[in-house]
Amino acid sequence: MAKKALAQELKQVREDILHIGTLVEDALRDALVVLQNCDERKVKSIIENDMVIDRLRLALETRVMRLFSLYRPIVGQDLHLLVASFTITRALERSGDGAVSIAKNTLQLPFEEGKPHVYSQLPLDEKGYVSEFSIIQGLLQLGIEVQRILSETMKAFVQGDVVAARYIIEEDDVVDVRYHMVRHDLMSNLKGMRALVAVRQDEKMLQRATYLLWMAHKLERISDHCTTVCEQIIFVYDGK
Structure with a gap:
C-alpha cells in the first residue's frame, strides 16, 4: 500500500516539475x-507568471520534504528524483527570473527625447544615431536557440532520455558562440570615430548597449540552467 502511495506521489512530483518547466x-x-x-x-x-513559478517551487520542496519524512527508506531512482527535484526546480525558477529581467529591461531601454522607439535597419540613421537593429536580431536569434534548448531539456526530463540530456549539455557551446557574437557586435558598435559621433548625438546609446548586453547575458544563463537540469536528469536515471 505504501509503495503504491509513494509511486503516486512521485508521479505528482514529475508533473509539478513539468508544470514549472512549461x-x-x-x-x-x-x-x-x-x-x-x-x-x-x-x-x-x-x-504574474513568475510569481506562480515561485509558489509552485516552494510547494514542491515542501511536498518532497514531507515524502522524506513519510516514506522510509526511499532508495534508487526514486531517491535520485526527489534529491534532484530541488536543483531542477531552482534552475527552472532562475530561468523564469531571467525571462522577467529581459522583459523589464526591454521596456527600460533609454532613448533620447524625440527619438522614436524603433530601430533603424542601417548602421546609422539619418540623424547619425547608431542602429541597434542588428543587435536586436542577434539577441532574438540567441533567444530562439535558448528556447529550443529549454524545450528539448523538458522533453528529455519527461522521457527520462539520458542520451538527449548529454547531447543538450554539449549544445550549450552553440549558445555560447551566439552570445559572444552579440557581445562582439555590441563592442564593435562602440568603437571608432563613428561611435564617438553617435554617442555625442545620442548620450543614452551607452545605456542601451549596457541593457542589451545584460539581456544577452540572461539568455546565456538560461542555457546554463538547462545544462544544470540535464545533469540532474542524468543523475536521476544513471545515478551519476
Whole structure:
C-alpha cells in the first residue's frame, strides 16, 4: 500500500516539475515577444507568471520534504528524483527570473527625447544615431536557440532520455558562440570615430548597449540552467 502511495506521489512530483518547466517556457517566449515588439501588456503577465513559478517551487520542496519524512527508506531512482527535484526546480525558477529581467529591461531601454522607439535597419540613421537593429536580431536569434534548448531539456526530463540530456549539455557551446557574437557586435558598435559621433548625438546609446548586453547575458544563463537540469536528469536515471 505504501509503495503504491509513494509511486503516486512521485508521479505528482514529475508533473509539478513539468508544470514549472512549461510556465518557464511560456515566460521566455513572451519575453522574446516583448523584446521584438516592446509589448508592455505582456510584461505584467510575465511577472504574474513568475510569481506562480515561485509558489509552485516552494510547494514542491515542501511536498518532497514531507515524502522524506513519510516514506522510509526511499532508495534508487526514486531517491535520485526527489534529491534532484530541488536543483531542477531552482534552475527552472532562475530561468523564469531571467525571462522577467529581459522583459523589464526591454521596456527600460533609454532613448533620447524625440527619438522614436524603433530601430533603424542601417548602421546609422539619418540623424547619425547608431542602429541597434542588428543587435536586436542577434539577441532574438540567441533567444530562439535558448528556447529550443529549454524545450528539448523538458522533453528529455519527461522521457527520462539520458542520451538527449548529454547531447543538450554539449549544445550549450552553440549558445555560447551566439552570445559572444552579440557581445562582439555590441563592442564593435562602440568603437571608432563613428561611435564617438553617435554617442555625442545620442548620450543614452551607452545605456542601451549596457541593457542589451545584460539581456544577452540572461539568455546565456538560461542555457546554463538547462545544462544544470540535464545533469540532474542524468543523475536521476544513471545515478551519476
